[in-house]
Amino acid sequence: MERLGTGIGWRPEIADAVERMPGIDWVEAVAENVCPGHLPESLVRLRERGVTVIPHGVSLGLGGAERPDAGRLAALAERVEALGAPLVTEHIAFVRAGGPLTASPHLEAGHLLPVPRTRDALDVLCENVRIAQDALPVPLAVENIAALISWPGEEMTEGQFLYELADRTGVRLLIDVANLHTNHVNRGEDPAKALAELPLEAIAYVHVAGGFERDGVWHDSHAHPVPQPVLDVLTDLASRVSPPGVLLERDENFPEPAELERELGSIRRALEKGADQRVAAEGTSRATAPEKGAAPAGEAVEPARQRLALAQAALLSALVAGTPVPEGFDRVRLGVQARALAGKRADVVAKVAPELPVILGDRYRRAFLGYTHGHPMSDGYRRDALDFAGYLLAEGRCEDARVRAELREWWLERSGPKPRSRRPGVRLARATRRVLLRR
Secondary structure, three states: OOOOEEEEEOOHHHHHHHHHOOOOOEEEEEHHHOOHHHOOHHHHHHHHOOOEEEEEOOOOOOOOOOOOOHHHHHHHHHHHHHHOOOOEEEEOOEEEEEEOOOOEEEEEEEEEEOOOOOHHHHHHHHHHHHHHHHHOOOOEEEEOOOOOOOOOOOOOOHHHHHHHHHHHHOOEEEEEHHHHHHHHHHHOOOHHHHHHHOOHHHEEEEEEOOOEEEOOEEEOOOOOOOOHHHHHHHHHHHHHOOOOEEEEOOOOOOOOHHHHHHHHHHHHHHHHHHHHHHHHOOOOOOOOOOOOOOOOOHHHHHHHHHHHHHHHHHHHHHHHOOOOOOOOOOHHHHHHHHHHHHHHHHHHHHHHOOHHHHHHHHHHHHHHHHHHOOOOOOOOHHHHHHHHHHHHHHOOOOOOHHHHHHHHHHHHHHHOOOOOOOOHHHHHHHHHHHHHHHO
């Protein structure tokens, strides 16, 4: 595996700082936020300097019951080619459910949700990973995710699940040590046990990120400094293997560049500490690898897909549509997860449609959270923004005439099959109408 070194998640908000930051060997960019034909100038400059850029997908849903969407795979491959990346990464998660396999409405989570560690889920995931590997021009690595909830009736530990996945498909692993810590707090899982069971030779690189604890629940926010317990898990991993690359993730609440550099320094020290322990322990044996499982093929996976589809649809419907909680799940934790999903929807819609919080003012968040109760997301966030605005207009939720007029204008501008006319006369008429409506 190519040695990557130390990296940081590239985000538009810190693009300038990343370019100036010393000691950055590579960066990772969210694949869905990169347009192949119009790469951000910052990424172009980094590539020209020889900095590796790896696309990191978030919407493929490899852990879902459906086979990976060919269009999404083609889009991911296009980004790989545009960035000249040696590797592409995604998540072991499901992000949507329902549809033909369940004869129920299609639902989008807008978030990475955990797959059950069962034989059914593993069989489906392995086939989905093989499909993705065949469609992508470079090796694929998949990431373990953080979770607030546990599935009942799981048959494997996280380490066993990941070991079998890598063994049966040859896929690389992106190990997120912050997610191992999250699952330790939220699900009582021992990070050291997971690391002991992993196929360490399959690790492509490592993620490190911050979060916070509230009421006994760890939230993997990517908006807080990396805490010591996460660095301790990184040290444990580095005491077992020298990871090809380590990357700091930060998605929100960006600090000053000097603070990010200090965090990178802490990460390097944690790696050095682990390396010293590894050298001192050379010659000791690893834990015995889990027994290999047979790899079912083709039609043998179809019954597993059906069972997994029904289970995932029931869980996602409970989280986003208010249907009854499936048997065996923790109702309190599902409530926490449901509120987190609704809050994330509100935050992301505010980013993809920043005009909405401006038009609605401080009423935006309360109105959006009220909207989520009976309106699960059935497509992406841009569609969600349009549906929310349409709901407010159709249900008469805007009592202020000015707000209603601006919201209607915004909705009309974006909801048609093509953009509204840009002819000067038409634009002047619309602008004049908006001015008159404000008076």
